[in-house]
Amino acid sequence: MNTLIRALRAAPLAAVLMWCGLAWAAGPADTDWPSYNNTVDGQRYSTLEQINTANVATLTEVCRLKVDDSGTFQPGILSIEGTLYLTNAHDTLAVDATTCAVRWRHSYKAEQQEVFQINRGVAFENGKLYRGTPDARLMALDAATGKLLWKHQAGDPKQGEFFSSVPAVWQGTLITGAAGSDWGIRGRVMGYEQDSGRELWRFYTIPRGTETGAETWTQRDAARYGGGGSWSTYALDMSAGEIFVPVGNPAPDFMPDHRPGTNLFTNSVVVLDARSGALKWWHQMAPNDGLDLDIGSSPMLYWNSKGEPMMAAGSKDGHVYGVNRETHKRVFMTPVTTIEKPSQAPNEAGVHTCPGALGGVEWNGPAYDAKTRQVVVGSVDRCSIVKSGEVKFVPGQFLFGGSYEFESAGTGWVHALDPDSGAVRWKYHADAPVVAGMTPTAGGVTLTGDMAGNFLALDSATGAVLLKHPTGGAMAGGVITYAKDGRQYVAIASGNTSSRLSFGENGQPTLIVYALPNGNDKPLAAAPPAAVAGELDPKSVSISNADTDNGREVYAKNCAACHGAQGEGGVGPKLQGLKDRRDFTATVTWIVQPSVKMPKLYPSALNAQAVADVAAFAQGL
Numbered sequence: 001m002n003t004l005i006r007a008l009r010a011a012p013l014a015a016v017l018m019w020c021g022l023a024w025a026a027g028p029a030d031t032d033w034p035s036y037n038n039t040v041d042g043q044r045y046s047t048l049e050q051i052n053t054a055n056v057a058t059l060t061e062v063c064r065l066k067v068d069d070s071g072t073f074q075p076g077i078l079s080i081e082g083t084l085y086l087t088n089a090h091d092t093l094a095v096d097a098t099t100c101a102v103r104w105r106h107s108y109k110a111e112q113q114e115v116f117q118i119n120r121g122v123a124f125e126n127g128k129l130y131r132g133t134p135d136a137r138l139m140a141l142d143a144a145t146g147k148l149l150w151k152h153q154a155g156d157p158k159q160g161e162f163f164s165s166v167p168a169v170w171q172g173t174l175i176t177g178a179a180g181s182d183w184g185i186r187g188r189v190m191g192y193e194q195d196s197g198r199e200l201w202r203f204y205t206i207p208r209g210t211e212t213g214a215e216t217w218t219q220r221d222a223a224r225y226g227g228g229g230s231w232s233t234y235a236l237d238m239s240a241g242e243i244f245v246p247v248g249n250p251a252p253d254f255m256p257d258h259r260p261g262t263n264l265f266t267n268s269v270v271v272l273d274a275r276s277g278a279l280k281w282w283h284q285m286a287p288n289d290g291l292d293l294d295i296g297s298s299p300m301l302y303w304n305s306k307g308e309p310m311m312a313a314g315s316k317d318g319h320v321y322g323v324n325r326e327t328h329k330r331v332f333m334t335p336v337t338t339i340e341k342p343s344q345a346p347n348e349a350g351v352h353t354c355p356g357a358l359g360g361v362e363w364n365g366p367a368y369d370a371k372t373r374q375v376v377v378g379s380v381d382r383c384s385i386v387k388s389g390e391v392k393f394v395p396g397q398f399l400f401g402g403s404y405e406f407e408s409a410g411t412g413w414v415h416a417l418d419p420d421s422g423a424v425r426w427k428y429h430a431d432a433p434v435v436a437g438m439t440p441t442a443g444g445v446t447l448t449g450d451m452a453g454n455f456l457a458l459d460s461a462t463g464a465v466l467l468k469h470p471t472g473g474a475m476a477g478g479v480i481t482y483a484k485d486g487r488q489y490v491a492i493a494s495g496n497t498s499s500r501l502s503f504g505e506n507g508q509p510t511l512i513v514y515a516l517p518n519g520n521d522k523p524l525a526a527a528p529p530a531a532v533a534g535e536l537d538p539k540s541v542s543i544s545n546a547d548t549d550n551g552r553e554v555y556a557k558n559c560a561a562c563h564g565a566q567g568e569g570g571v572g573p574k575l576q577g578l579k580d581r582r583d584f585t586a587t588v589t590w591i592v593q594p595s596v597k598m599p600k601l602y603p604s605a606l607n608a609q610a611v612a613d614v615a616a617f618a619q620g621l
Contacts, residue, residue, distance in 0.1 A: 027486020036076035036121055036166045037367075037437075038480070040236040042300035044367035044439050046481045050488035051516060052443030056457045056466050060521035062489065062513040063100035067093065070605035071557030073496040073509030074363065076121035076166055076233065076437065077478035084491055085124065085143070086478070088509055089117035089134055089557070092141060097491070098484055100513060104146035110135045111153075115162040115180060115396070115565055117556050120232060120363065121478070125169040125194060132163020132176060138197060152197045154178075160185050160396050166233040168243055170274040173200060177230030181248040181266075181294065182570070184399035187228030189245050189270075191277050201277035205230070205247045205265045212279055213264035216287075222259035225393050227251035228266045232363040233298045235311075236274065237325070243274045244301070244311065246365075248294040252391050252401025253357070254346045256290035263288050269299050269313050269323075281328050285315045290345045291386055292357040292404075293317040297365030300375070301325070304420045312368075312375050312419075314361025318354070320377055320415075322422050332422025336361065336415045337379040346388040346402055356384025357404045362435040366417075369440035372460050374425055375417040376446055378434030382410030398570035405597065412450050414438070416463060426463035430456070436475040436492070447490060449475030453507060455492055455514075469524050471495075473507020473604075490514040497558045497605050506605045536602065538588040541612045543619070551617030554610050558601055559618075567621035572598070579619045587615040 028050050037044045051059070067073065068088050078085040083103060084095040090110070094103040114134035122129040122141075128149060129141045136155030141148060154176075155161035160183025167176040174197075177189040187205035192198060205228035207213040208220070217223040227250045235244040250266040252258055268284040286293040299313040309325035318339050322332040337360055342351035359380045366377040389402040412434035416425040432452035439447040445466065446458045451474040457467035473495025481490045492514075495507035515521065556565070562572030569575065582590065591611050592602045602611050 028483040028488055030485070031483040032081065033077070033079040033480040033482045034124060035078065036233045037235070037298060040168070040238065041302070042235040042298045042365070043302060043370070044437065045370045046439060046441045048441055048481055048483055048488045049443035050483070051441065051445060051481070051490065053445055053459055053466060055516055056443070056445050058517060059467060059490070059514045060517045060523055062098065062515050062521050064513070065095060065100040065102065065511045067091070067509040067511060069508055070497055070506070070554070070601070070610070071509060072118045073493055074118065074120050074477040075493055077480050077491050077493060077511070078122065078124055079480060079482035079491065080124055080143070082484050084511070085122055085129060086493065086511060087119045087121050087131060089119050092122060092129065092131060092146065094143070094146060095511065097482065097489065097513070100511060106141055106146040106148065108133055108139070111137070112157045113565060114556060115157050115160055115183065116164070116561060118164045120164055121166045123167040123169050123174070128194070130167045130169070130174055130194070132165065132167070134162045136161045136163060136178070138163060138176065138192065140194070140197065150197045154190065158396050159183070164231045168234040168236055169194065170236060170243065173274065175234065175243055175274065177205070177245060179229040179231035181227035181229035181251055182253060182398055182400065183396060184225035184227060184251040184393055185229055186224065186226060187230060187247065189230060189272065189277065203272055203277045203279065205245070205270060207264060216262040216264040217259060218261040219259055225251055225399060226259065226263065226266065232296050235299045235301050237301055241274045242280055243272050244299045245270045245272060246295040246297060246299060246313065248296060249289055249292050251399045253292045254290055254386055254388050254400055254402030254404070255391050256288045256345050258391050258401060259288070261288060267293055267295055267315070269295055269311065283321070283323050283328060283330070285313070285319070285321060286317055291353050293360070296363050297361055300366045300368055302368045302419060305373070306420070310419065312366040314365040314377050314379070316355065316360035316362065318360040318379065320361065320366055320375065320417060320422065334417055334422035334424065336377055337381045337413055338383065340383065346386045348388055350385040350387040352383065353386055354383035355380060356382050356406060357386060358382065359410070364435055364437045367438040367440055368419070369446065369460055371440070371442055371444065373419060375419050376438050376440055377415055377417070378436065378438050378448055379413045379415070380410055380433035380435065381412060382433065383407045394568070397566065397568045398564050400570060403571065414446070414448060414458060414463065428458055428463045428465070430454070436477060437479040439479050439481060441481060447479050447481065449479055449492060451476060453494065471512060473510060487515055487518070497599065497601065506599065506601065508605065536592050536608050536611070538585050538592060541585070541588050541608065541615070543584045543612070543616050546612040546616035548613065548617045548620060550610070551613035551615070554606065554614040555617050558605060559614065567618070575618050575621045578621055584615060584619055587618055588612065591615060
């Protein structure tokens with residue numbers, strides 16, 4: 001007996017409880033989410049299981065932080081040693097991962113006319129953060145303090161170039177690509193020295209001259225403004241030293257006859273040597289595209305049941321492609337939304353297509369659930385009418401070569417696919433487009449959200465909805481999970497004005513953190529009811545009280561994506577010379593009471609003063 005007592009005194013508490021027949025529920029060890037897709041292969045899988053199918057419905061809100069009043073909010077959130085790192089178009093924030101307290105905030109002031117106010121997050125490596133800007137700069141920040149370490153102009157915004165993607169980091173090299181396909185850039189991917197920002201190599205995604213693939217642009221001059229931008233993030237095969245680059249659409253978007261040929265390397269996944277930028281191989285999904293069918297999301301790398309290395313890539317054409325990484329052959333091509341392709345290229349009368357120009361798989365791609373051994377992906381179900389038009393290349397302005405119109409607000413899907421064959425195991429039909437990050441966990445729960453603002457927890461085995469909670473803003477960014485001090489947390493990005501994708505209540509950019517209840521947290525409550533847009537009388541708004549400087553910023557955040565940075569028109573109508581067609585009151589009315597072709601910005605994203613400011617600015621274009 002004395003021997004047993006001495007043993008119990010010396011044993012850890014957990015062992016004592018087990019010997020005594022008592023349950024022991026130790027919390028998880030601290031766990032980070034160190035890159036956009038958690039691991040560099042893009043799988044997004046979390047080994048955490050404190051939150052599981054039995055308790056996820058009891059999640060409570062731990063804290064929230066309003067990041068901005070309006071604008072795009074699509075960051076891939078990082079969690080590193082108790083700090084969350086996230087971005088909007090101009091700001092980079094470090095936030096306490098358990099309280100949402102801001103530790104530091106770095107704000108970038110644009111140095112040139114911005115192309116498109118958007119940013120999808122930062123890369124972290126060795127105590128430094130790396131990101132791009134809407135006016136084509138690259139920056140390095142100290143992760144502990146937010147101090148700017150270096151900043152370089154890496155592109156030309158006058159040509160329509162900007163940097164929205166999250167860079168990849170590989171053995172001292174920072175890798176990123178220029179965005180701007182819709183503006184007619186010549187796409188490229190670059191490698192930079194992480195410590196200094198010095199360029200080490202570049203690869204053009206639109207080949208010319210003697211470069212591989214140049215012959216696929218039969219009209220060689222069209223390659224000068226061929227598109228091929230890269231605007232989300234990348235996957236790395238660390239053992240092979242390869243980077244997998246998703247490449248966007250060719251330009252002009254809707255005039256394939258203007259650029260005959262297969263138009264490499266647009267709408268492809270291009271695989272490069274991470275050290276040198278040399279081309280290894282590629283797989284093109286939609287040659288000579290006339291429907292804006294980018295590969296906009298990171299590919300995901302995994303191994304199938306036969307031990308074969310695979311790549312899963314989601315496309316805006318509405319399919320997930322499974323490609324063998326050794327043979328480079330396509331293994332499966334699975335539709336994950338409504339598919340209805342036109343029998344001819346776009347014309348002046350218009351062609352009907354599903355998914356539309358902003359359908360299919362957008363900027364958050366497939367994930368891999370290691371517990372159930374399945375590929376999971378979100379998608380957009382939205383058809384459109386695509387029309388061809390005039391091709392007029394003006395550097396820095398939209399080069400659509402036509403236009404498109406949506407038929408409806410659209411819905412969304414989550415699909416679970418067999419990793420060997422691509423066969424659908426289950427699917428969930430969401431209320432709105434699903435573009436948020438997809439996060440499967442060891443707890444048997446898959447976490448995501450939709451553009452109607454619903455935070456979703458699905459049963460990974462069946463797709464059954466375990467939790468559906470309105471957050472008050474469209475979900476278009478990261479959904480991550482991490483552990484700190486024995487407690488598992490979930491952090492999401494809510495509130496996003498994406499004028500060409502979400503026509504619902506956009507909400508204000510907000511970080512929200514959830515966890516299982518511990519007695520101090522707020523219970524989940526219904527989102528506050530939306531204000532009635534008609535409560536503002538346009539005649540009561542005066543141009544004399546408007547601030548056009550603020551209106552310029554409001555326009556860049558919320559309107560430029562459709563109407564062009566300079567009001568030149570694009571998806572939305574041209575606004576230059578607006579005052580000759582609509583007076584100030586009519587412009588305010590147009591914003592407050594939009595047609596079905598416009599997003600509803602008031603009052604969820606813009607208040608009355610912001611409406612007056614942006615109306616006054618638009619009058620001056």
